[in-house]
Amino acid sequence: MFESAEIGRSLDKATFEAEEPALREALLEAQYELRQQARFPVIVLINGIEGAGKGETVKLLNEWMDPRLIQVSTFDVQTDEELARPPAWRYWRQLPPKGRIGVFFGNWYSQMLQGRVHGRFKDAVLDQAIDGAERLERMLCDEGALIFKFWFHLSKKHMKARLEALKDDPLHSWRISPLDWQQSKTYDKFVHYGERVLRRTSRDYAPWYVVEGVDHYYRSLTVGRILLEDLQAALAESKQRVQLQPHAAPLVSSLDNRGLLDSLDMTQVLGKEDYKEQLAMEQARLSGLMRDKRMRKHALLAVFEGNDAAGKGGAIRRVTGALDPRQYRIVPVAAPTEEERAQPYLWRFWRHIPARGKFTIFDRSWYGRVLVERVEGFCSEADWLRAYGEINDFEEQLTNAGVILVKFWLAIDQQTQLERFQEREKIPFKRFKITEEDWRNRDKWNDYADAVGDMVDRTSTEIAPWTLVEANDKRFARVKVLRTINQAIEAAFAKD
Incomplete structure (x- = not known):
């Protein structure tokens, strides 16, 4: 050569x-x-x-x-x-x-x-x-x-x-x-x-x-x-290039019409007194772990995805309630800006990767490509099909560098979502949480359920597993989220 x-x-x-x-x-x-x-x-x-x-x-x-x-x-x-x-x-x-x-x-x-x-x-x-x-x-x-x-x-x-x-x-x-x-x-x-x-x-x-x-x-x-x-x-080249369809096995709904989320026990609840006790215990545990000197070798990154009205915001507030604001950063992910559209898809997430000793929370994340962009047709089939591999590679790079990565899908059933939507419309200070888009998304419930199932199947790996959170009961969900984060940090410390 x-x-x-x-x-x-x-x-x-x-x-x-x-x-x-x-x-x-x-x-x-x-x-x-x-x-x-x-x-x-x-x-x-x-x-x-x-x-x-x-x-x-x-x-x-x-x-x-x-x-x-x-x-x-x-x-x-x-x-x-x-x-x-x-x-x-x-x-x-x-x-x-x-x-x-x-x-x-x-x-x-x-x-x-x-x-x-x-x-x-x-x-x-x-x-x-x-x-x-x-x-x-x-x-x-x-x-x-x-x-x-x-x-x-x-x-x-x-x-x-x-x-x-x-x-x-x-x-x-x-x-x-x-x-x-x-x-x-x-x-x-x-x-x-x-x-x-x-x-x-x-x-x-x-x-x-x-x-x-x-x-x-x-x-x-x-x-x-x-x-x-x-x-x-x-x-x-033409600005509207015809993109070749990928050669891939089709992704289809399950034959028995039963998806991954259907297997969750949505009846799990936590009483008010038990919730207060366990919440305080897990928050104290998280606070201590974040101050532990072993955290200097790691960064912490939590991804929150879930159904609309599943309680992501409430769960995030209980996590951050245990910490000094200087220790963490919340990155809310919405439609990409002009600056972000001018870059490769993962760029806007790479730029927010925390330094060692720090904690970043993504409220929605890079999984939007295989969820909302897939279901709503905001990207081509080729784009979201190849995204599974790109995401796995991205997360492997993070974990190899000492990032503790925790991924949550907060799940609720359709009836619970309907009740929460209706509640939000009635309460003045919650009306901003409900939009016409939320109601439209309910019409595509099954499409989103299929996308979530494929997402978990293809991106729940040994190094970056998904945690499915039964969120019909908000108190149960919040404690499970905190406990999972604490367990992930302790597991990383045990490997050091």
């Missing part, structure tokens, strides 16, 4: 100067068309050998194009803020919105290669990182992103010649960084693992481009042409 990049490709100055103006103009026009259409973002990953022209090429692209619409991000040493969260968090928060270009130095490939070259982990961990990169890029492309992956290459001979030429030159020796010297000693390993990574991650939706970096004229025109041709092709 890298041998073909070492054949001495070059371009004379006259040819470069003759082609540069037209290429520059075309790139600028494509960039403005990208901004105007605002249908997809462009992500450019920069990797390769030190001294092969990575920085110089990006600098030139900023000169050729409008730098105000290009966001360049460098991921080197992790900050304290980044270390307190899952590794992918630092990349998600820097993703460019639709209509913009993001350039990533030191990206996920750089991290995995440096880690393996310097022996911080073995091949098995590298292979896991490769698989994770593939899943991330597949998801970003499914969300519409256009991804370019450039590997700037230098042969070992050319790398050493560059270092020798620069080290004794007082005017240019500053261009040699400690990383240059370091890589000169690990070149063979870096190329070995680099080829392994490129071979396994060059896909039709996100291919690698290997660019020989010796001659800057050749290098610059090559990168510029690749960007231009692929960007023009993407911009020329």
Whole structure:
């Protein structure tokens, strides 16, 4: 793979100067068309050998194009803020919105290669990182992103010649960084693992481009042409592309017309005095656990989903009632904003992942894609079908990073919901809780029940199980929620 990049490709100055103006103009026009259409973002990953022209090429692209619409991000040493969260968090928060270009130095490939070259982990961990990169890029492309992956290459001979030429030159020796010297000693390993990574991650939706970096004229025109041709092709696609239907087994209702939620014992109740005693005990337990020094290794994240009027808000208030407001944050999830619609679906949830020692509560969550968006037709079948796998991958990343993840579905029966709806209409300070949409959703009760069943079947995993809460009796539900959170924290502490 890298041998073909070492054949001495070059371009004379006259040819470069003759082609540069037209290429520059075309790139600028494509960039403005990208901004105007605002249908997809462009992500450019920069990797390769030190001294092969990575920085110089990006600098030139900023000169050729409008730098105000290009966001360049460098991921080197992790900050304290980044270390307190899952590794992918630092990349998600820097993703460019639709209509913009993001350039990533030191990206996920750089991290995995440096880690393996310097022996911080073995091949098995590298292979896991490769698989994770593939899943991330597949998801970003499914969300519409256009991804370019450039590997700037230098042969070992050319790398050493560059270092020798620069080290004794007082005017240019500053261009040699400690990383240059370091890589000169690990070149063979870096190329070995680099080829392994490129071979396994060059896909039709996100291919690698290997660019020989010796001659800057050749290098610059090559990168510029690749960007231009692929960007023009993407911009020329119809805005209303026909999305192929996924090849998947159909999801159907159960043959006996009995769903998962039908198996719950909705008659469970908790008396008033027992409720007061158990609520106080579980709140005190939660308060102590959140102050425990072992919590410094973990973050806590609770997801609340459920039927309309199932009591999510009341349960959340009993949870937060045990805590200092500085310890937690509640994220209410509604229809996405313009900013959120300009990003991949999971972006608006990644941005709220808590740091270690903190607690975030999602009132509604990423499961909206396989619930309301599925039932109401707000996304395509392909989108919500692939969401199951994306969600499982997302949650695995969270738990691997020490996040204690607790997921609740608060369930009530149709009669209880009707009574609560009617009560809300009668009480002035509760009228804001009931809308025409709530009444319309009742007409799709069975559709939502099927969606919930599929959701639990496909996303209740060993590392992130669902807890189904029988919520006809609010007191019983609130105590069960608190007890489940406490048990999850204690189980995580026991594994430390």
